[in-house]
Amino acid sequence: MSTASMVKGTAVPASLPWSGLLALSTAAFTAVLTELLPAGLLPRIAPALGVSEARVGFLVSGYAAASFVAAIPLTALLRGLPRRRVLIGALLGFAVADAVVAVSSSYALTFAARLLAGCVGGLLWAMLAGYAARMVPAERRGRAIAVVLAGITVALSLGVPAGTALAGALGWRPAFGVLAGLALLLVGWVRWRVPGFPGEPPHARVPLARVAALPGVRAILSVTLFLLLGHQVMYTYVAPFTAHAGYGRTGVVLLVFGVATVAGIWITGVLVDRHPRATLLAALALCAAVMLALGPYAGSPAVLLGAVALWGLAFGGAPTLIQTALVDASGPAHADLATSLQTTVYNAGIAGGSLTGGLVLDGLGAGALPWTALPLVVGALVTVTAARRHAFPAVRREP
Template identity: 50%
Template structure:
């Protein structure tokens, strides 16, 4: 970060009349893109019984639609971002959203399991590219003092999808069928392409065609630190989130999973709103607080399991959401700062780490659940969160710098 940016980051984040107005139509279009992405990723989890029956396969086989989506994102994020770095950003982002429209439309009408899985993999491919594009785009179209706030706005759609979109989509699927819901997501994606064509400012790709090798990006001060926090934090979160129904069953709340998830989601909305206000000045304290809050939530959840106290699960859910809601924005901002001119490659590395965490959590959490029971899940997550916190604290100079060290990230 340059000296001028460092001085800017040390100013109060109160509205400055000298700053340009935030490009709200463009940022809200990006936020809607995040909403479509997360809805496409997670909707199968809420419609598995109907989806599996319609496709003539078991629920475990239908559940691989989520796994294939994650695999597609892992496979695409780094190579697609590197290969398209010189291309103009606007048409590339529009093409990615159009990819969601096509993939969801195929999923809605597919008569066979293999075709549905192919569509899900294709959706994951465009998701890997879209997530790597969104953060850099949002930061590039605002003043340096507004980058964190712009990132938070662009990321709000993903939190809205998790908090209210997925429950609403599951309810809608129960009323009119899962195929109609996927078809509706396709229509939203088509409308979004038009919105983006109208609202997004033009943004060129890299002016130099020389690609920064991934190994060089990994060696940049701070990048590996942020990726380490991402991997441990996301793995911990998803060990709990993926198997939340199994965690709630011993508490007599197996019929209340949707309510607990709603509490997490609404609390996450509060978190990301607060993150948007404070991130430009308090990135490091907010990241530390995020790790601590989710760790506290795991302890409360573990205590609830030991005492079979269902009410504590709601308290854990509220604390959990407060810690998790702003995490994606914090980590993407940190890796963008650390990556500098190679920020798009750094973002693709973060997207890869995030999806690896999701995939690994499904495997690790399943093994823990089968061999040690649900009480092992929060304690295992706590160990990972302690590691994430330790890496964050150790990244004071690079990765998560504080105060005057912000420029070294």
């Protein structure tokens, strides 16, 4: 391929456009922080809104539910508009929602703001990978997506703890005010450094059902569901599992997992464009091996922490590998709609895995969690193995 590609009439440089990709990565960071920050602030928010901590917890679940419901219809509704305009609209939605949370004393108004944030969050997640793919030549697509999705890892490993610490020092309202300000700054950054792309003209719009039926798409969505179900069965209940193992220091376990995910996404960024299938198979096999080790041997602190580190290493890069496969299968032109499907499946996996893990924990105890997660991860591994031709080829296809 030449040093520049033409995507819908826009010149795309062969080298990574770092400033624009980091703007998209910061958008991912902002979305994750907006979604999860209330979870660590329940005792602080509840008295200010005059409700129980359980009802404040609904501010997180309400966001997730809105994202689940809104991702597909909003993406389909807005697919004809210029892409940068839609991206800026989503960021402005975050700014408004976080600003309302920062000043509101009404639970109903705060909950409505969280629903707005969830809706624009679903729209944003449907856009980010496809946007990154259109900014670079096909041979650098996987690395560009890795850079953008690194914002998720940074938010989980650093952003949420830092936001919680800021709320402890200054109060929870200023913490949400900072998030609103960050979203506004991002609007300027996006206008300055992120290229504009046209929306889909009416004659070129492929119906959602046809995008879902494209070769490889359903297999990739199945892998997403299997992996998220298995992951959430364990991750949601890592605290009771750690206590069951006799270690008890959940904070250390989560820190090890978080640091390992950073390493995992870096390794994936190096390998995704050259060895996508082998890297994903290795990641899924490693996840399965971790569950197999945690079942009988978690009572050893060395095994527990070592297995958690390998789990974080494998899982850290898996979303990038699966997302890149989806963009390749759908093509960048249909990536937003395909990713809206994946966003819905992703949230379904989180909800289903958490529910399944809770039922297993209540019925069989924490020791059964790895054995419950194992067949789900193996299901993802088997699907990747079987879907070699269209979904997970050994060498990435170029359009």
